[in-house]
Amino acid sequence: MSLTGRLSTAIGLFLVAVGLIGWTLMAFLHPGTDGGYTNYTVGHAAGAPVSVELQSVGSIGTGYGDHPTWVSYLQKDPATGKWIHDTSMILPANTVVHMTILNYDSGSPLRNQEWGQVQGTIGNTATLNGKSFKVYNSYTGNGVGHTFAVPSLDVSVPMIGVNGNLTNICGQAPCGSLPHNTITFSFKTGAPGSYNWQCFVPCGLGYLYGNGGGMSTFNYMGGFLKVVA
Amino acid sequence: MTNQSTNSTGQVHHLRRMTIIWVVLSVVGDVLFSIFVAPHVPPGRLSETAANNQNTFNVLMEMAIPVLLGVWVYLSYSLIVWGDKRNASAAFSGAAARTNKTAQVSWIVITSVTILFLAAYGSFAVITEHGSGGGEGPNPAWAPAGALKAETAALVGKATWSPGSKNVLPVQVIGQQWKFTYRYPTFGGFESPQLIVPADTTIAFNVTSLDVIHSFWAYQLDVKADANPGVNDVAFTETKNPGNFIVRCSELCGIWHGSMYNSGKVESQADFENWATTTEAANAANTALLPAFAWTYTPDANGADGGYYNDTNDPYSTVETYGSKQPS
Ligand SMILES: [Cu+2]
Numbered sequence: 001m002s003l004t005g006r007l008s009t010a011i012g013l014f015l016v017a018v019g020l021i022g023w024t025l026m027a028f029l030h031p032g033t034d035g036g037y038t039n040y041t042v043g044h045a046a047g048a049p050v051s052v053e054l055q056s057v058g059s060i061g062t063g064y065g066d067h068p069t070w071v072s073y074l075q076k077d078p079a080t081g082k083w084i085h086d087t088s089m090i091l092p093a094n095t096v097v098h099m100t101i102l103n104y105d106s107g108s109p110l111r112n113q114e115w116g117q118v119q120g121t122i123g124n125t126a127t128l129n130g131k132s133f134k135v136y137n138s139y140t141g142n143g144v145g146h147t148f149a150v151p152s153l154d155v156s157v158p159m160i161g162v163n164g165n166l167t168n169i170c171g172q173a174p175c176g177s178l179p180h181n182t183i184t185f186s187f188k189t190g191a192p193g194s195y196n197w198q199c200f201v202p203c204g205l206g207y208l209y210g211n212g213g214g215m216s217t218f219n220y221m222g223g224f225l226k227v228v229a
Numbered sequence: 230m231t232n233q234s235t236n237s238t239g240q241v242h243h244l245r246r247m248t249i250i251w252v253v254l255s256v257v258g259d260v261l262f263s264i265f266v267a268p269h270v271p272p273g274r275l276s277e278t279a280a281n282n283q284n285t286f287n288v289l290m291e292m293a294i295p296v297l298l299g300v301w302v303y304l305s306y307s308l309i310v311w312g313d314k315r316n317a318s319a320a321f322s323g324a325a326a327r328t329n330k331t332a333q334v335s336w337i338v339i340t341s342v343t344i345l346f347l348a349a350y351g352s353f354a355v356i357t358e359h360g361s362g363g364g365e366g367p368n369p370a371w372a373p374a375g376a377l378k379a380e381t382a383a384l385v386g387k388a389t390w391s392p393g394s395k396n397v398l399p400v401q402v403i404g405q406q407w408k409f410t411y412r413y414p415t416f417g418g419f420e421s422p423q424l425i426v427p428a429d430t431t432i433a434f435n436v437t438s439l440d441v442i443h444s445f446w447a448y449q450l451d452v453k454a455d456a457n458p459g460v461n462d463v464a465f466t467e468t469k470n471p472g473n474f475i476v477r478c479s480e481l482c483g484i485w486h487g488s489m490y491n492s493g494k495v496e497s498q499a500d501f502e503n504w505a506t507t508t509e510a511a512n513a514a515n516t517a518l519l520p521a522f523a524w525t526y527t528p529d530a531n532g533a534d535g536g537y538y539n540d541t542n543d544p545y546s547t548v549e550t551y552g553s554k555q556p557s
Pocket residue numbers: 071145146147199200201202203221
């Protein structure tokens with residue numbers, strides 16, 4: 001092969017390699033659709049508590065994008081009452097947030113029972129279908145499906161699972177009146193800032209250590225609380 | 230060009246001048262560094278380990294400054310005094326370009342001695358500082374006095390610590406995607422997302438992971454140890470005064486790696502004991518559900534419990550798929 005031929009082959013291969021690396025990096029950095037923020041500061045009177053409603057589902061179904069089999073959280077748009085696939089919210093600072101989470105997913109024992117303890121909420125307590133609890137033994141009942149945790153605020157609440165043997169378990173969000181557990185708790189947003197929240201149950205079914213898929217993609221098992229003054 | 234630079238008297242004269250400039254600049258540089266920069270060099274002085282490492286960095290820097298200035302002074306002096314703008318090629322011929330045995334031998338001897346000194350100094354520091362805050366694996370070669378005793382006792386729930394006891398305090402660091410949690414075997418083995426340690430105490434951090442590789446980096450304490458699943462990586466530090474420090478995961482571990490940090494606290498011995506006993510009581514119901522304190526908890530790729538519990542005590546076998554069966 002001529003020198004020019006060899007040179008252009010080398011340069012060509014180099015460009016292909018650079019392209020592949022770039023494409024992989026971009027795919028890694030932008031694995032899913034970016035979630036929008038639901039704004040709870042609109043028309044908010046200073047000092048008044050804010051109510052947020054979420055649901056956690058075992059598989060999001062075909063109505064919300066490319067991964068119908070993935071676990072996900074959804075958020076109820078306070079303006080329209082519609083369930084949307086946005087897991088992030090804009091919240092007023094130093095404000096009490098009343099959370100209501102409907103969990104439609106089954107559960108299992110926790111990898112780390114630490115997440116079975118309600119932490120960082122007001123009174124370090126939550127309610128499960130109206131009954132208050134502080135610790136949930138994930139080896140009993142239906143185990144824990146997910147957690148709602150804001151690590152920087154030390155908030156962590158287990159989402160108790162529904163019976164996985166039920167035939168009418170929800171596989172298509174939003175899940176309406178299908179079997180679910182209602183978990184409520186309140187916490188106080190701190191100083192302004194961006195706080196991430198995530199699930200601590202390795203619920204990314206079928207991925208190594210259960211931490212792939214919905215666990216490793218923004219807007220499924222985690223999001224941000226943008227706390228503003 | 231004057232002929233001064235080609236005779237031997239001239240050379241001695243130049244060397245002396247260079248040496249004087251170099252010594253003056255080096256002294257000024259080292260003094261300025263030690264006054265204005267040294268006290269602020271990372272990682273600060275929150276622990277004995279951190280303080281010693283800061284000292285080491287400063288010693289290295291104070292040795293590096295004269296070396297750097299030596300090169301700069303020689304080059305600048307040569308450019309200014311011997312530079313020939315009209316006839317550049319002259320610099321590559323003549324007596325001045327011949328090898329100088331004294332210069333070569335001195336250069337090799339001085340740099341070799343410096344490097345060997347640094348190697349000895351660094352090794353000595355790592356040994357005497359019990360690993361200098363770095364993870365030493367499951368069988369630390371440079372454990373401080375009393376560490377082995379405390380660690381052995383911790384495993385059977387018999388470790389003790391109280392203000393003034395001077396006992397080594399074992400603390401377990403558990404990495405998981407994406408947070409570190411901490412277990413205190415000395416206080417009933419409770420687990421907490423908060424890391425609080427007492428002042429003036431030797432801490433034995435026992436670092437492990439429940440999933441992928443993380444790395445526990447308590448910056449201002451100058452402790453850094455990899456968190457591997459199935460491995461107990463031990464790192465020691467000796468805390469000094471109360472203060473705050475930041476813990477970061479320093480091994481890329483997934484989507485929320487960047488959020489995997491928390492702030493820790495060194496508290497007075499009395500405050501720490503108060504916090505530990507209060508938390509032990511508050512967490513008792515959950516502590517009873519945790520596995521017995523162990524150095525590692527083996528995760529597997531399937532069950533969502535990850536084998537954190539013994540398989541004999543596990544409603545999921547290690548090969549079952551998450552969600553396939555409900556616990557009874
Ligand atoms: Cu989850």
